[in-house]
Amino acid sequence: MEPFVMYNPVKLHFGRGVADKLGKSVSKYGKRVLLVYGGGSIKRNGVYDQVMAQLKEAGAEVFEYSGIKPNPVIEDVDAAAALGREKKADVILAVGGGSVIDSAKIISITIPVGHSGWEFMKNRQKPKSAVPLIAVLTLAATGTEMNRFAVVQNNATKEKLGYGDPLTYPKESFLDPAYTISVPKDYTAYGITDLIAHCLEAYFGEGEATLSDRFVYAIIKEAMEHGPALMNDPENYALREKIMYAATNALNNLTSYGRKSGEWGVHSVGHVLSVLYDVPHGASLSIVYPAWLKLHTPKIPRRIETLGLNLFGVSAAGQAIHALESFFTSIGSPVRLADTGIDTAKHGEEIFATLVSNKAGGNYHKLNEADYRGLIRLMG
Amino acid sequence: MEPFVMYNPVKLHFGRGVADKLGKSVSKYGKRVLLVYGGGSIKRNGVYDQVMAQLKEAGAEVFEYSGIKPNPVIEDVDAAAALGREKKADVILAVGGGSVIDSAKIISITIPVGHSGWEFMKNRQKPKSAVPLIAVLTLAATGTEMNRFAVVQNNATKEKLGYGDPLTYPKESFLDPAYTISVPKDYTAYGITDLIAHCLEAYFGEGEATLSDRFVYAIIKEAMEHGPALMNDPENYALREKIMYAATNALNNLTSYGRKSGEWGVHSVGHVLSVLYDVPHGASLSIVYPAWLKLHTPKIPRRIETLGLNLFGVSAAGQAIHALESFFTSIGSPVRLADTGIDTAKHGEEIFATLVSNKAGGNYHKLNEADYRGLIRLMG
Numbered sequence: 001m002e003p004f005v006m007y008n009p010v011k012l013h014f015g016r017g018v019a020d021k022l023g024k025s026v027s028k029y030g031k032r033v034l035l036v037y038g039g040g041s042i043k044r045n046g047v048y049d050q051v052m053a054q055l056k057e058a059g060a061e062v063f064e065y066s067g068i069k070p071n072p073v074i075e076d077v078d079a080a081a082a083l084g085r086e087k088k089a090d091v092i093l094a095v096g097g098g099s100v101i102d103s104a105k106i107i108s109i110t111i112p113v114g115h116s117g118w119e120f121m122k123n124r125q126k127p128k129s130a131v132p133l134i135a136v137l138t139l140a141a142t143g144t145e146m147n148r149f150a151v152v153q154n155n156a157t158k159e160k161l162g163y164g165d166p167l168t169y170p171k172e173s174f175l176d177p178a179y180t181i182s183v184p185k186d187y188t189a190y191g192i193t194d195l196i197a198h199c200l201e202a203y204f205g206e207g208e209a210t211l212s213d214r215f216v217y218a219i220i221k222e223a224m225e226h227g228p229a230l231m232n233d234p235e236n237y238a239l240r241e242k243i244m245y246a247a248t249n250a251l252n253n254l255t256s257y258g259r260k261s262g263e264w265g266v267h268s269v270g271h272v273l274s275v276l277y278d279v280p281h282g283a284s285l286s287i288v289y290p291a292w293l294k295l296h297t298p299k300i301p302r303r304i305e306t307l308g309l310n311l312f313g314v315s316a317a318g319q320a321i322h323a324l325e326s327f328f329t330s331i332g333s334p335v336r337l338a339d340t341g342i343d344t345a346k347h348g349e350e351i352f353a354t355l356v357s358n359k360a361g362g363n364y365h366k367l368n369e370a371d372y373r374g375l376i377r378l379m380g
Numbered sequence: 381m382e383p384f385v386m387y388n389p390v391k392l393h394f395g396r397g398v399a400d401k402l403g404k405s406v407s408k409y410g411k412r413v414l415l416v417y418g419g420g421s422i423k424r425n426g427v428y429d430q431v432m433a434q435l436k437e438a439g440a441e442v443f444e445y446s447g448i449k450p451n452p453v454i455e456d457v458d459a460a461a462a463l464g465r466e467k468k469a470d471v472i473l474a475v476g477g478g479s480v481i482d483s484a485k486i487i488s489i490t491i492p493v494g495h496s497g498w499e500f501m502k503n504r505q506k507p508k509s510a511v512p513l514i515a516v517l518t519l520a521a522t523g524t525e526m527n528r529f530a531v532v533q534n535n536a537t538k539e540k541l542g543y544g545d546p547l548t549y550p551k552e553s554f555l556d557p558a559y560t561i562s563v564p565k566d567y568t569a570y571g572i573t574d575l576i577a578h579c580l581e582a583y584f585g586e587g588e589a590t591l592s593d594r595f596v597y598a599i600i601k602e603a604m605e606h607g608p609a610l611m612n613d614p615e616n617y618a619l620r621e622k623i624m625y626a627a628t629n630a631l632n633n634l635t636s637y638g639r640k641s642g643e644w645g646v647h648s649v650g651h652v653l654s655v656l657y658d659v660p661h662g663a664s665l666s667i668v669y670p671a672w673l674k675l676h677t678p679k680i681p682r683r684i685e686t687l688g689l690n691l692f693g694v695s696a697a698g699q700a701i702h703a704l705e706s707f708f709t710s711i712g713s714p715v716r717l718a719d720t721g722i723d724t725a726k727h728g729e730e731i732f733a734t735l736v737s738n739k740a741g742g743n744y745h746k747l748n749e750a751d752y753r754g755l756i757r758l759m760g
Contacts, residue, residue, distance in 0.1 A: 214599075222591045246591055257394070258395075
């Protein structure tokens with residue numbers, strides 16, 4: 001193992017009714033609250049009203065920024081930061097899924113400065129301060145509620161970048177699985193795909209960390225056991241709970257301690273599909289992962305075989321990849337570009353060019369131009 | 381699952397050479413350091429010199445309290461607290477295994493008050509403040525480095541009690557697996573037993589938490605794969621590393637989130653054996669656990685079967701218990717009182733009386749007097 005620091009500063013409240021403590025938590029940081037959310041689903045499912053009741057009880061003055069997109073864009077981040085700056089927000093309350101909370105992380109460091117949040121992301125610039133962030137999660141998927149990472153895209157430059165800093169952890173997060181019951185089936189499936197992909201990105205990273213590997217198997221098996229059951233019974237609270245808790249653990253550092261780095265090549269390629277064709281994040285990952293594994297089988301056969309043995313009880317790498325693909329298909333997450341209506345004969349060159357311009361590739365297994373060609377063929 | 385807060389404030393530094401940052405961490409809290417350690421093994425293996433070099437570099441004034449016993453006693457806690465109070469210690473540095481760090485946790489809350497630390501433990505009294513505690517771990521076993529729990533005994537009253545409060549978490553812990561290489565074989569085995577027992581105490585607690593169960597299997601399997609290898613190759617750093625990291629995860633909350641409570645009945649009975657006959661903590665657990673499982677098979681057969689299936693691939697509860705017993709025996713941890721020279725024909729009544737007076741029993745599966753008789757017979 002590599003030396004590491006095991007530490008996560010997020011205080012995560014999990015379970016039915018936990019948002020009852022939201023007002024008290026927000027109050028610790030002040031009365032002027034920048035409320036950030038997405039397209040209004042929280043108004044339809046009652047979450048908005050519950051949150052506002054908490055803020056009212058806490059005597060907060062609320063400034064709202066809504067309309068964060070599912071693949072969040074830097075324009076919204078900058079506009080919300082401008083509002084927060086103008087209103088002198090003491091605290092940000094982000095209510096939504098990964099797109100909202102990721103945006104809020106960048107907003108939190110952009111409020112104190114005069115420039116676009118993109119400068120942090122593009123130049124890997126370190127922030128000096130951040131407005132405290134509290135998150136209420138409404139989608140089990142990205143794990144953003146208990147980590148410092150954010151992904152935002154820039155449509156002007158066709159880039160989708162990741163960013164993280166010790167200052168971009170939420171202070172507290174509130175996870176009530178009941179808030180995810182109204183998530184549509186497709187996004188429920190993409191969330192399951194996303195959490196599995198996070199575990200795999202850790203697993204295929206650099207460096208031996210056997211207990212972290214076992215945590216990877218544990219989380220993926222939890223998702224594979226309860227995910228299909230949830231797809232058949234989307235209003236089942238107990239199943240929502242299992243998937244939501246699995247998603248948090250899939251990217252809160254637990255699967256990474258002792259590794260030199262995670263991999264993240266699949267995410268990097270997936271981001272290109274999202275930025276080009278607005279493919280939902282989780283859907284992009286179930287398309288890229290099987291292709292990535294097929295491409296890497298000659299290089300890391302044992303690693304893929306070990307995964308297959310632990311997840312599916314199969315011994316060959318090809319069987320493991322097939323089983324993973326079948327799982328994604330079983331929950332309705334696409335495994336080929338064609339499944340989402342993207343024709344590689346027509347769009348292959350555009351994908352290739354964007355992979356090149358984004359320098360898509362992992363931390364450990366770098367991808368070259370021949371790899372891009374191979375991936376496009378395998379994803380077709 | 382029960383609603384819960386997922387949070388652990390300890391900053392844990394893990395890996396070779398991490399103690400190089402010790403001086404800097406101690407300095408955050410002040411210059412007056414109460415150094416607490418045990419019987420002097422840290423002087424023989426060089427850890428003391430490394431720690432003192434760090435403290436010297438940090439310009440610290442050091443007040444030493446040594447002689448903490450393997451089964452730590454309240455007299456040492458109170459004497460060390462008196463020293464810390466007299467010297468106006470800014471920070472406590474505990475260097476050792478569970479006994480030293482557990483003692484230091486109670487010392488940290490006893491320094492600010494005028495009474496014995498036992499009053500906190502006996503009356504479950506809440507402390508108002510604590511002197512900051514930094515830990516350097518030299519034994520992989522109890523998990524105390526990343527939790528708030530402490531166990532201390534009172535020889536006068538023949539009690540061994542557990543205690544924990546949000547104020548008794550260490551601020552930071554330093555874990556260099558190289559520091560555990562000189563641990564003798566028997567205590568290496570007891571450490572492995574201890575970490576497995578911690579996982580089981582979580583597993584047999586109240587409430588369903590399937591991902592936490594999977595983490596239990598992950599940690600126990602890690603210990604069962606690498607523990608025997610370590611017993612055959614005790615100077616192997618990579619194996620020391622695996623066991624040390626497993627022990628931390630076995631009791632840092634990870635296996636407990638979502639449960640209503642842990643069990644802890646086996647620990648409670650084990651403490652009686654330690655207080656009466658000075659049986660090392662881990663050794664007491666490998667004696668009590670098989671007996672406890674046999675006693676509880678009629679009540680919770682499915683739970684024991686599920687454990688056996690996941691750990692050993694066996695389907696009957698009896699097979700699971702036999703496999704666990706065989707594992708303990710294979711690493712040299714005793715599974716019967718007779719293995720440690722305690723004759724139940726001679727001492728049975730004394731053990732019974734002390735179980736009764738200590739009200740030994742778990743949070744979930746309570747033990748009555750008939751259970752005590754059953755356990756004594758099964759441990760014999």
